[in-house]
Amino acid sequence: xxxxxxxIKVHQPLRVSLARDWRLYFMMILPVTFYxxxxxxxxxxxxxxFEKFNMFKGMWASEWxxxxxxxxxxxxxxxxxxxxxxLWLNFVGLLAGFPVPIILxxxxxxxxxxxxxxxxxxxxxxxxxxxxxxxxxxxxxIFAPSGVxxxxxxxxxxxxxxxxxxxxxxxxxxxYTLVGVWQSMGWGTILYLSAITxxxxxxxxxxxxxxxxxxxxxxxxxxxxxxxxxxxxxxxxVGQMMNIGFDRPFxxxxxxxxxxxxxxxxxxYRAGIKNSKFDRATAIGLFQSVVGLIMxxxxxxxxxxxxxxxxx
Amino acid sequence: xxxxxxxxxxxALALGMMSxxxxxxxxxxxxxxxxxxxxxxxxxxxxxxxxxxxxxxxxPNKIKLEFISYARWTENDLLVNDMAGGTAPDLCMTYNAPxxxxxxxxxLRPLDDLLNEYGPDLKAFIGEELLSYGxxxxxxxxxxxxxxxPARRMSVANVGNFIRKDWLEKLNMEKPTNIAELTEYxxxxxxxxxxxxxxxxxxxxxxxxDPMFNVRRITDAFVDFNxxxxxxxxxxxxxxxxxxxxxxxxxxxxxxxxxxxxxxxxATNDDLATDTALTQGYTGFFSQQxxxxxxxxKNYEVELEKAVPGASWETVNPFLNESLGKHLxxxxxxxxxxxxxxxxxxxxxxxxxxxxxxxxxxxENMFMLxxxxxxxxxxxxxxxxxxxxxxxxxxxPNDHKMHAGDICFIANGLCFFDDVKNAAALALKFxxxxxxxxxxxxxxxxxxxxxxxFTTEVEAATDYDATVKSKQAEFLAAxxxxxxxxxxxxxxxxxxxxxTVGATEMIEGFRAAYQAGTYRGTFPGAK
Numbered sequence: 001x002x003x004x005x006x007x008i009k010v011h012q013p014l015r016v017s018l019a020r021d022w023r024l025y026f027m028m029i030l031p032v033t034f035y036x037x038x039x040x041x042x043x044x045x046x047x048x049x050f051e052k053f054n055m056f057k058g059m060w061a062s063e064w065x066x067x068x069x070x071x072x073x074x075x076x077x078x079x080x081x082x083x084x085x086x087l088w089l090n091f092v093g094l095l096a097g098f099p100v101p102i103i104l105x106x107x108x109x110x111x112x113x114x115x116x117x118x119x120x121x122x123x124x125x126x127x128x129x130x131x132x133x134x135x136x137x138x139x140x141x142i143f144a145p146s147g148v149x150x151x152x153x154x155x156x157x158x159x160x161x162x163x164x165x166x167x168x169x170x171x172x173x174x175x176y177t178l179v180g181v182w183q184s185m186g187w188g189t190i191l192y193l194s195a196i197t198x199x200x201x202x203x204x205x206x207x208x209x210x211x212x213x214x215x216x217x218x219x220x221x222x223x224x225x226x227x228x229x230x231x232x233x234x235x236x237x238v239g240q241m242m243n244i245g246f247d248r249p250f251x252x253x254x255x256x257x258x259x260x261x262x263x264x265x266x267x268x269y270r271a272g273i274k275n276s277k278f279d280r281a282t283a284i285g286l287f288q289s290v291v292g293l294i295m296x297x298x299x300x301x302x303x304x305x306x307x308x309x310x311x312x
Numbered sequence: 313x314x315x316x317x318x319x320x321x322x323x324a325l326a327l328g329m330m331s332x333x334x335x336x337x338x339x340x341x342x343x344x345x346x347x348x349x350x351x352x353x354x355x356x357x358x359x360x361x362x363x364x365x366x367x368x369x370x371x372p373n374k375i376k377l378e379f380i381s382y383a384r385w386t387e388n389d390l391l392v393n394d395m396a397g398g399t400a401p402d403l404c405m406t407y408n409a410p411x412x413x414x415x416x417x418x419x420l421r422p423l424d425d426l427l428n429e430y431g432p433d434l435k436a437f438i439g440e441e442l443l444s445y446g447x448x449x450x451x452x453x454x455x456x457x458x459x460x461x462p463a464r465r466m467s468v469a470n471v472g473n474f475i476r477k478d479w480l481e482k483l484n485m486e487k488p489t490n491i492a493e494l495t496e497y498x499x500x501x502x503x504x505x506x507x508x509x510x511x512x513x514x515x516x517x518x519x520x521x522d523p524m525f526n527v528r529r530i531t532d533a534f535v536d537f538n539x540x541x542x543x544x545x546x547x548x549x550x551x552x553x554x555x556x557x558x559x560x561x562x563x564x565x566x567x568x569x570x571x572x573x574x575x576x577x578x579a580t581n582d583d584l585a586t587d588t589a590l591t592q593g594y595t596g597f598f599s600q601q602x603x604x605x606x607x608x609x610k611n612y613e614v615e616l617e618k619a620v621p622g623a624s625w626e627t628v629n630p631f632l633n634e635s636l637g638k639h640l641x642x643x644x645x646x647x648x649x650x651x652x653x654x655x656x657x658x659x660x661x662x663x664x665x666x667x668x669x670x671x672x673x674x675x676e677n678m679f680m681l682x683x684x685x686x687x688x689x690x691x692x693x694x695x696x697x698x699x700x701x702x703x704x705x706x707x708x709p710n711d712h713k714m715h716a717g718d719i720c721f722i723a724n725g726l727c728f729f730d731d732v733k734n735a736a737a738l739a740l741k742f743x744x745x746x747x748x749x750x751x752x753x754x755x756x757x758x759x760x761x762x763x764x765x766f767t768t769e770v771e772a773a774t775d776y777d778a779t780v781k782s783k784q785a786e787f788l789a790a791x792x793x794x795x796x797x798x799x800x801x802x803x804x805x806x807x808x809x810x811x812t813v814g815a816t817e818m819i820e821g822f823r824a825a826y827q828a829g830t831y832r833g834t835f836p837g838a839k
Contacts, residue, residue, distance in 0.1 A: 054417045054418070055392075055395060055396035055417060055419065056395075056414075056417050056418050056419040056655065057417070057418070072775075076779065076813065076814075077809075077812055077813055078779055078782075078783075078813060140580060140582055144577045144580050144582055144585070145576035145577040145580070146510075146575070146576060146577055146582075146585060162576060166577075166580055167577065167579060167580065167793075254518075254579045254580045254789070255518050255520060255523070255579050255782075255785035255786050255788065255789040256579035256580070256786075256789035256790070256793065258782065258783075258785065258786035258789070259786070262782075270778045270779060270782055271778060271779055273389075274389075274778040275410075275774055275775070275777065275778050276392045276396075276410055276413060277774075277775075278396065
């Protein structure tokens with residue numbers, strides 16, 4: 001499909017297309033300005049990573065120190081812990097969290113009663129709009145040693161000692177992952193649902209006539225139909241492996257599980273921002289971005305080799 | 313519709329020109345950082361104190377005052393951001409922002425000329441000794457410049473320990489005076505479930521910002537001062553867990569934890585649970601500021617009395633250090649927060665800022681700012697002229713809800729320009745609990761030592777302090793919750809880790825600063 005489109009496209013001079021589609025170009029001004037102002041202009045700031053940054057002199061006048069900030073940060077013992085945790089938590093999160101929206105989208109798609117479908121969709125989206133601070137408070141109330149779950153289980157005599165959902169490393173990581181899955185699964189279904197809507201209905205009918213049952217239809221029609229969406233989202237997710245939000249680990253973490261909950265974002269906050277060492281914080285940020293770029297490129301390359309369409 | 317819009321625009325333009333004209337009239341706008349404690353109903357940018365200062369100081373001096381709201385508990389982060397962005401208020405104050413770094417990096421205005429010309433009353437109020445805390449020689453000419461103005465602390469008391477009076481009576485016990493007696497009290501309270509099935513005898517949590525800040529009050533009681541030199545005391549300023557003997561203090565906490573005398577989730581920083589336990593009567597002992605149980609914002613005493621009739625808190629001194637025979641209490645140094653004028657402040661605003669500080673230092677102005685109005689903020693004056701029958705914040709009109717310590721920030725605490733009155737005033741503002749608060753301050757001022765501070769920047773501390781603190785929090789959680797037979801191994805491994813994340817460098821840095829004499833504070837073991 002894509003190939004055909006490029007073949008019939010006639011190359012037009014910019015002047016002609018500007019004259020014809022000026023409204024579209026005009027509308028583009030806003031998003032383009034946004035990207036220049038908020039994505040490209042701040043990129044200049046990465047030079048702070050190579051400076052002994054003096055906040056009052058600014059990034060043009062601060063002393064140039066080369067890779068010193070990188071060396072300092074990477075020599076810190078906590079850096080390795082944070083890096084490993086970031087990758088591990090993201091990997092587990094991807095493993096547990098990636099299939100859930102797909103399954104959920106298929107299930108939602110199969111609901112026939114429109115009202116039930118609408119209500120369940122809304123309920124599923126809801127957690128996405130809650131701030132992590134609120135979710136953190138809820139998690140504490142529910143899973144803390146003196147929280148609802150432990151108190152109830154103890155009262156019923158099912159357990160003797162509290163289950164350390166938040167106070168033991170592996171338990172904490174499980175809680176962290178599952179809460180994350182719960183928070184984002186509903187929102188994640190949106191793209192899949194729209195992809196499913198795009199599947200030609202005749203394919204389902206043909207499958208039905210051939211005697212395919214529901215599971216077979218899902219397996220042979222729905223899933224292949226949304227395969228390209230799945231792949232694109234997978235690549236994008238792999239590109240995010242080095243990035244981890246700040247709020248979630250910061251809010252859910254506590255000193256007792258420090259070795260399991262310390263990630264790059266919280267490490268940057270502590271070793272860079274809290275000490276007002278913006279140069280070191282920038283260095284870690286730059287490191288994260290470069291590794292992220294490498295990862296996303298690799299994932300893209302592999303998918304292309306496997307015969308799928310990549311994202312570029 | 314169009315006409316309306318254009319009319320509006322013309323009006324806006326006219327108004328804009330008017331304000332421009334007034335600026336040309338010699339009016340200066342002074343933006344003052346003001347702490348915001350999220351008091352319900354209260355807006356710091358539009359409060360009675362602002363109006364009072366505007367009328368009595370601003371208008372006569374052609375200065376337009378603006379209060380800029382800074383959340384109290386994140387003030388340092390906010391200030392660093394604004395300083396870095398060049399958008400800081402004209403007059404700032406801070407407890408925790410890296411003032412020394414601001415000075416070193418050239419972000420502050422030197423204050424000598426301003427102070428000499430516009431600040432005679434301020435100079436007299438703060439005093440030479442305290443002012444010198446804010447001086448250092450940055451240009452290398454051998455003469456120190458004034459970089460910040462330290463606020464004067466009215467009371468340096470910092471620690472209060474509180475026990476349930478009604479529990480002691482039920483247990484037929486005297487107030488514990490040492491660790492063994494306290495342990496016995498906690499055990500008995502648990503055994504008899506004095507707080508019901510939720511009994512938590514000892515309220516304890518990790519203060520992640522500075523984990524050892526509270527804990528050292530416990531562990532210092534176990535330190536063997538025969539083995540501590542003054543130099544070590546200062547070198548280990550941020551690492552009290554490494555003082556000889558401190559290990560036993562942590563072991564004691566470990567024991568308490570396993571006997572379920574500490575909250576099981578002590579590491580999860582569940583403030584709500586802690587407060588609930590204190591006010592619902594589950595808790596038997598806690599440590600805080602000397603006036604904490606009676607404070608307006610979290611009145612543990614009043615709430616407790618509501619929940620459990622007959623219950624009350626009283627002050628106690630259980631942390632006896634055997635090697636000294638003293639109940640050690642750390643106290644603040646005489647300087648409070650640091651007042652600074654950023655380099656970005658205009659010359660005119662800087663002059664206005666100094667005039668404002670000077671105006672604050674005049675007794676009647678300070679009195680009004682701190683105490684408010686008779687009949688609204690307090691019932692009457694005592695014979696000595698100290699407000700009494702102070703009205704609870706909840707019951708004053710919204711624009712009068714300013715925290716007394718925040719508005720007149722050249723003084724930390726109520727000031728009546730008389731030491732005896734100042735001491736009396738500490739308790740007088742707690743209507744109905746004057747005696748309890750007075751006793752608590754007496755306890756807090758027994759066997760005191762002044763907290764350590766270094767007067768030059770110790771670079772290792774700037775580099776590593778945050779990582780060391782985070783490691784200390786982890787250490788604390790680990791040594792308290794580990795199995796008793798593993799305690800020593802966990803403790804040693806934890807100390808090693810704290811050392812490797814930067815404590816070694818910090819200790820060396822502090823030691824050097826001690827040897828160079830650039831420190832303040834006292835050594836409790838001094839012979």
